[in-house]
Structures are given as C-alpha cells and as structure tokens.
Amino acid sequence: MSGSKVVVILTGSIACYKACEVVSRLVQGGHRVRTVTTESARRFVGDATLEGLTGEAVRHDLFAMGGALDHIELARWAKLILVCPATAHSLNRFAAGLADDLAGALLLARQPDTPLVFAPAMNPAMWTHPATQASVRQLEGWGARFVPVGIGRTACGEEGPGRLAEPELIAATVDAELARPTRRLRVLVTSGGTTEPVDGVRTLTNISTGYTGMAVAAHFARRGHDVVLLRARHAIPAAVLCREEIFFTFADLDAALSRLLATEAFDVVIHAAAVGDFGLDAIECDGVSLPPGRMKLDSNRPVKLALRPLPKLLGTLRAQSRNSAVKIVAFKLTSGVNDAGAVSAMRSLFAQGADLVVHNELGERGAQPDDFPARLFAGDGAILARCASRGELSHTLESHFASTGPKS
Numbered sequence: 230m231s232g233s234k235v236v237v238i239l240t241g242s243i244a245c246y247k248a249c250e251v252v253s254r255l256v257q258g259g260h261r262v263r264t265v266t267t268e269s270a271r272r273f274v275g276d277a278t279l280e281g282l283t284g285e286a287v288r289h290d291l292f293a294m295g296g297a298l299d300h301i302e303l304a305r306w307a308k309l310i311l312v313c314p315a316t317a318h319s320l321n322r323f324a325a326g327l328a329d330d331l332a333g334a335l336l337l338a339r340q341p342d343t344p345l346v347f348a349p350a351m352n353p354a355m356w357t358h359p360a361t362q363a364s365v366r367q368l369e370g371w372g373a374r375f376v377p378v379g380i381g382r383t384a385c386g387e388e389g390p391g392r393l394a395e396p397e398l399i400a401a402t403v404d405a406e407l408a409r410p411t412r413r414l415r416v417l418v419t420s421g422g423t424t425e426p427v428d429g430v431r432t433l434t435n436i437s438t439g440y441t442g443m444a445v446a447a448h449f450a451r452r453g454h455d456v457v458l459l460r461a462r463h464a465i466p467a468a469v470l471c472r473e474e475i476f477f478t479f480a481d482l483d484a485a486l487s488r489l490l491a492t493e494a495f496d497v498v499i500h501a502a503a504v505g506d507f508g509l510d511a512i513e514c515d516g517v518s519l520p521p522g523r524m525k526l527d528s529n530r531p532v533k534l535a536l537r538p539l540p541k542l543l544g545t546l547r548a549q550s551r552n553s554a555v556k557i558v559a560f561k562l563t564s565g566v567n568d569a570g571a572v573s574a575m576r577s578l579f580a581q582g583a584d585l586v587v588h589n590e591l592g593e594r595g596a597q598p599d600d601f602p603a604r605l606f607a608g609d610g611a612i613l614a615r616c617a618s619r620g621e622l623s624h625t626l627e628s629h630f631a632s633t634g635p636k637s
C-alpha cells in the first residue's frame with residue numbers, strides 16, 4: 230500500500246547503511262517516511278543522509294527544543310513503525326518497556342492498532358542469546374512482527390543467523406503490514422512437482438516449475454495474509470514474506486500436509502502442486518529385483534520399472550484439516566475439451582472435496598510466460614471467473630475468499 234506515513238527507527242548497528250536503502254525503497258514506493266535515531270545509530274549514519282532520503286528532519290532528542298512532544302506526535306502520525314536495524318540492546322530495552330530516549334518513548338506511546346515491524350541485525354551469539362530471544366517473544370506477544378534475520382556471514386566475520394534481511398524483503402513486509410486486509414486469511418499453497426527416486430541418481434518427476442503456486446502465494450503474502458508455501462525442492466521460491474517448507478517425494482508432501490493441516494487452522498488450501506500419479510513399485514534389472522532409490526543402475530542393461538498409482542492427496546485434505554470449514558482450491562489441466570467437457574473432467578476433483586477448481590485448457594496456453602488463461606469453476610459447474618494471467622487469478626481467489634471465506 231503506497232502513500233502511508235511510516236516512522237523508521239534506526240538503532241546502533243553496522244547495518245544502518247542497509248537501512249538507508251530500506252528508507253529509500255519506502256520513499257520510492259510512495260510512502261512518507263520520518264526517521265528517528267538512537268544515540269548509537271548516530272555513530273553509524275549521518276542526519277544528512279536520512280534527511281536527504283526522506284526530505285524530513287531526523288528526530289533523535291526526546292528533549293529537543295520545540296519538539297518535546299515529538300514522541301506523542303510521531304506515534305499519532307505513524308500508520309506503521311519500523312525498527313530497522315534493531316540491535317540486541319534496543320530489542321531488550323523495548324521489551325522491558327523502557328522510555329529513556331525518543332525511540333523508546335515513541336514505542337510506548339504507539340497507538341495499539343499501529344503495526345510495528347522489527348528488522349533485527351546482530352552477531353549470531355547476540356541473536357541466539359536467551360535474553361534476545363525472550364525479548365523477541367515478548368514483543369511478538371504485543372503484536373510486533375519480525376522480519377526473519379538472514380543466515381550467513383555477518384559483519385563481524387561470524388557465520389550464523391543475525392544478518393539484517395534484504396531491503397526488498399523488509400520493504401515488502403512493511404507493505405504487507407500496511408495492506409491489512411479486512412479479513413486476514415491463513416493460506417496454505419502447495420507448488421511444484423513431486424519426485425520419486427529410481428536409483429541413487431535418477432528420478433521420476435514432471436515438468437512443473439511451481440510458477441503458479443509461487444505467484445499465488447506471493448500475492449496473498451503481499452496483501453497481508455499469513456501464507457505457508459509448501460513447495461517442491463526444485464520449484465521457484467516465493468521470495469517474499471511466505472513461510473516456506475520444502476518437499477521432494479510424494480511421501481514428503483503427504484507427511485508435510487498431514488502435519489501442517491493438523492497443527493494450523495488454515496482458511497484456504499490452494500493445492501497447485503503437480504503431485505505425481507505414479508510411484509515406483511519395483512525395479513527389475515537382469516531379472517533381479519532392486520529397491521528404488523539405491524545405487525546407480527547399469528546403463529547397458531535393460532531395466533523394467535513397475536509403477537503403481539499413487540493415492541490422490543486432494544481427497545485427504547479436509548479430513549486432516551484442523552479447520553473443517555477449510556476451503557480447497559484444486560487445479561485441472563485438460564486437453565481439447567470445451568467448458569462442458571471440463572466440468573465433467575473436474576467432477577472427481579469436486580467429489581474429493583475441492584470447493585473451487587482452476588481449469589486450464591492446454592490448447593489455450595499463451596506464448597508469453599505470464600499468460601495463464603484459466604476459468605474458475607464452482608462445484609455446481611458455474612464459472613465464477615475467467616482470468617488471463619496468474620496475477621488476475623490470484624486477485625480473483627483473494628477477493629473470493631476474503632469476502633465469502635469460512636469462519637474458523
């Protein structure tokens with residue numbers, strides 16, 4: 230959501246230089262940004278840089294002449310407060326509710342419905358310290374959202390979790406928080422194809438890229454919904470804001486679905502994964518039966534693969550779901566059928582519990598990578614919408630579920 234008023238609090242981390250890029254992105258995204266710095270942050274970034282980026286004076290002094298009520302005024306002005314970078318010291322101080330500088334006083338004066346986002350940056354030992362982790366939980370308990378820290382080499386030369394997240398992700402999190410949908414949906418998206426090992430190096434899989442699931446997941450996340458993307462190891466990641474889990478085989482996907490559905494009450498499951506239809510039953514080489522997934526088969530010998538049909542995961546989703554009112558979206562690709570033929574092809578998906586089916590016809594596929602001609606069918610055969618792209622499909626699904634979504 231562009232055009233919002235955002236207060237960015239910078240605290241004393243080496244990552245202040247990256248926070249300048251976050252500030253710049255927010256300004257370029259159309260937001261009005263005011264910055265507040267702690268005393269330590271002022272050692273890392275100059276007022277001129279922040280003022281130049283935002284066109285606003287930098288605030289740092291709780292007792293500034295003429296600005297003694299800045300903490301209250303800023304708290305009322307802000308539509309969102311971002312603490313970036315957030316140091317260990319500041320997280321612990323804010324979690325204790327201390328107001329001994331402008332940043333602390335501003336956070337205590339924050340309006341209860343103003344979103345608060347932290348983007349921490351610190352050495353791995355500081356991040357994993359029980360004091361810091363307890364503060365994170367405390368602040369989350371008060372409604373703050375944390376941008377996940379990066380893992381890798383930190384400025385101090387150590388490897389581990391604690392790096393400031395990438396500016397793109399931080400800016401996207403701000404936009405997602407500001408989007409604040411009237412109804413925040415919990416959405417599980419599956420994407421990509423399952424893979425069955427034949428031997429130690431060869432696999433049986435399909436050509437799914439995971440592009441559709443990724444696009445839908447990213448859309449819902451950007452719009453402020455809670456999204457888990459359960460994607461194949463080789464499928465495209467969503468890059469923004471989704472919690473991701475990875476599967477490889479059919480069994481992995483089956484197990485992950487069972488666990489996620491049983492533990493989290495999803496409102497919507499968008500089952501875009503291309504689940505394999507066949508699993509390997511047996512491998513026979515020179516009359517000898519071999520277990521799948523082992524060694525490397527001799528490429529000079531004939532090999533017989535015995536395949537068995539795999540169960541349809543779609544049919545298991547609702548029964549496993551903690552939220553029995555979950556809405557399920559399935560996908561169907563047909564070849565050479567009209568709308569009536571498509572409805573009959575989709576009958577089995579509705580019988581397995583799908584509430585909506587996204588139907589693509591192979592012959593209608595466009596030349597552009599973003600083309601996605603699709604129809605959205607309801608169980609009674611009614612066409613709810615026609616879409617030309619994945620973006621349109623994502624919008625359609627969101628508005629459908631945000632307005633008619635289930636009570637959970």
Ligand SMILES: Cc1cc2nc3c(=O)[nH]c(=O)nc-3n(C[C@H](O)[C@H](O)[C@H](O)COP(=O)(O)O)c2cc1C
Binds near residue numbers: 320351
């Ligand atoms: C060069 C340098 C880099 C630092 N980087 C970090 C950092 O990335 N994260 C952190 O938590 N503390 C860092 N510190 C320590 C903080 O600056 C220090 O704890 C300070 O008191 C934080 O104050 P503030 O949170 O009020 O801004 C750094 C200190 C120095 C000297």
